[in-house]
Each structure stands twice: as C-alpha cells, then as structure tokens.
Amino acid sequence: xxxxxxxxxxxxxxxxxxxxxxxxFTDSAIYNLQWFRQDPGKGLTSLLLIxxxxxxxxxxxxxxxxxxxxGRSTLYIAASQPGDSATYLCAVRVGRGSTLGRLYFGxxxxxxxxx
Amino acid sequence: xxxxTQSPTHxxxxxxxxxxxxxxxISGHTSVYWYQxxxxxxxxxxxxxxxxxxxxxGNFPPRFSGRQFPNYSSELNVNALELEDSALYLCASSLTxxxxxxxxxxxxxxxxx
Numbered sequence: 001x002x003x004x005x006x007x008x009x010x011x012x013x014x015x016x017x018x019x020x021x022x023x024x025f026t027d028s029a030i031y032n033l034q035w036f037r038q039d040p041g042k043g044l045t046s047l048l049l050i051x052x053x054x055x056x057x058x059x060x061x062x063x064x065x066x067x068x069x070x071g072r073s074t075l076y077i078a079a080s081q082p083g084d085s086a087t088y089l090c091a092v093r094v095g096r097g098s099t100l101g102r103l104y105f106g107x108x109x110x111x112x113x114x115x
Numbered sequence: 116x117x118x119x120t121q122s123p124t125h126x127x128x129x130x131x132x133x134x135x136x137x138x139x140x141i142s143g144h145t146s147v148y149w150y151q152x153x154x155x156x157x158x159x160x161x162x163x164x165x166x167x168x169x170x171x172x173g174n175f176p177p178r179f180s181g182r183q184f185p186n187y188s189s190e191l192n193v194n195a196l197e198l199e200d201s202a203l204y205l206c207a208s209s210l211t212x213x214x215x216x217x218x219x220x221x222x223x224x225x226x227x228x
Binding site: 034036041042043044045046049089091100101102103104105106107108 | 119121146148150157158160163165170171173203205207216217218219220221222224
C-alpha cells in the first residue's frame with residue numbers, strides 16, 4: 001500500500017526565506033505527483049504536477065523536483081511571503097488495479113511566514 | 116472558466132440521518148472523485164466516477180455511496196450518519212480518469228451531532 005510522508009509537519013519562518021518542503025512515498029511505481037496548497041477550512045489548490053517521466057516543474061517562485069527511484073519529492077519556495085502561509089500537501093497517483101484513480105496524500109506541512 | 120463547485124457549504128445532521136452532498140465538475144471534465152478529510156486523519160479517497168460509472172472506491176462502508184449523472188455532476192450520499200462522519204468532504208474533477216491533474220472544489224463541511 002502506498003504511504004506518503006511529509007516532513008516537517010510544521011514550519012515557521014520570517015518573510016524572505018527560501019524554503020524546502022519534503023515528501024517521500026513508499027511505492028515508486030507512480031503515474032504522477034501533485035503538490036497542493038490548502039488554506040484553513042478550504043479546498044485544495046493545485047500548485048504543480050510532475051509526471052513520472054519528469055524531473056521537475058516550475059511555477060513562479062515554486063519549484064518541485066521528483067526522484068522516483070528514491071521515492072522523494074521536494075517543493076522549493078523562493079523568497080517566502082506571508083501570503084504563502086497555508087498547509088502544503090503532497091499527493092501521488094498510482095495506477096494499478098484497486099488503486100486506480102485515487103490520490104494518496106501526505107498529512108501536509110503547515111507553513112507560517114511572518115512579516 | 117468556473118471551477119469545481121460543491122453544495123451545500125455546510126451541512127448539520129444528527130446521528131442516524133442521511134446526508135446528500137453535490138458536486139459539479141469543471142466543464143468538459145468526465146471524472147469526479149470524492150475525498151474525506153476528517154480531523155487528524157488526513158485526506159482519504161472515497162469514490163471515483165467516470166463516464167457515469169463507479170470506477171473505484173476506498174476503504175469505506177457501503178453506507179457511503181454516490182452516483183454520477185449524464186451531465187457528469189455527482190452526488191455523495193451518506194446513510195445512517197455516525198459522529199465520526201463529521202469531516203470536510205472534497206470533490207475533485209479531471210479531464211479524464213487517467214493521469215490528469217485533479218482540481219478540487221471548496222468542500223462541504225458535514226457536522227454530525
């Protein structure tokens with residue numbers, strides 16, 4: 001069964017810092033990996049999706065990398081801002097048999113960026 | 116372009132009642148997914164519908180059921196509500212059911228008293 005772990009569980013940093021959030025997964029046979037952002041009590045906003053054949057994706061100040069063989073992904077946030085404060089979730093998609101269609105989520109990293 | 120919409124925003128029920136939650140996918144998307152986010156448990160996969168058919172379900176009892184309509188909107192029904200069903204229920208849609216990005220709605224907060 002696929003298990004997704006995110007480290008750290010919480011992170012509090014001053015504005016302007018560059019951040020690295022970590023995600024690891026146990027089954028390397030994934031279709032893709034997605035990073036989401038969730039504000040308190042809200043739905044999920046998709047940030048980046050990396051297909052299994054890709055090594056990284058970039059969007060603005062965000063860069064996500066994928067090392068499928070070692071079961072790891074990192075989300076890099078450059079020049080953090082208070083508006084980046086949210087919970088960041090990592091999810092992987094495995095496409096075999098009973099796991100078809102579903103995303104497996106980590107518990108998230110709760111990020112606080114203070115001015 | 117409108118995103119995934121869900122209704123109602125909040126739902127309060129008592130134990131033993133039934134709850135119905137609704138989801139409208141992004142226009143052109145044929146796959147709809149349901150997830151439960153209970154406090155302290157993280158996001159758990161519930162159901163996946165594609166082209167009107169149930170394609171997969173997670174580890175939930177049969178009192179969690181749903182359907183997808185011809186216009187690809189979906190309904191999640193929870194019968195015989197229990198206190199532990201209190202959670203944020205999130206719906207997502209994707210263009211197809213394979214490897215496409217899943218886009219999430221704002222969720223329905225279900226509270227069971």
